[in-house]
Amino acid sequence: MTGSSTQGIKTVLHPVSDLAKAKAVYAALLGVQPQTDESYYVGFEAEGQHIGLVPNGGPQGMRSPVAYWHVPDIEAKLAELPRRARS
Numbered sequence: 001m002t003g004s005s006t007q008g009i010k011t012v013l014h015p016v017s018d019l020a021k022a023k024a025v026y027a028a029l030l031g032v033q034p035q036t037d038e039s040y041y042v043g044f045e046a047e048g049q050h051i052g053l054v055p056n057g058g059p060q061g062m063r064s065p066v067a068y069w070h071v072p073d074i075e076a077k078l079a080e081l082p083r084r085a086r087s
Contacts, residue, residue: 005077011050011068015057022053 016022023042027033030051036043042053057063071077 005071005073005080007070007072009067010048010070011052013052013054013062013066013068015062015064016053016055019053019055026051026053 014022019039019042023034023037026042026044030044030046032044032046034042034044040055040058044051054060054062
């Protein structure tokens with residue numbers, strides 16, 4: 001993303017109904033074991049991507065994957081919004 005003040009989508013959370021089964025599938029697909037392995041969250045790091053498994057969508061009630069854009073400075077990025085909206 002040359003010239004962009006974002007680092008792109010680097011985190012994706014996936015709601016899962018069976019955490020143990022999903023953990024096994026994602027470990028096989030990604031070729032790595034989880035970095036975080038708790039009853040409420042399993043997280044993988046693979047090739048600069050963070051993949052999180054959230055049982056039953058967690059307290060947020062996620063029903064589909066949620067992607068997160070990474071930025072080096074959130075306050076600076078938010079300050080850009082009003083200026084760009086006026087352009």
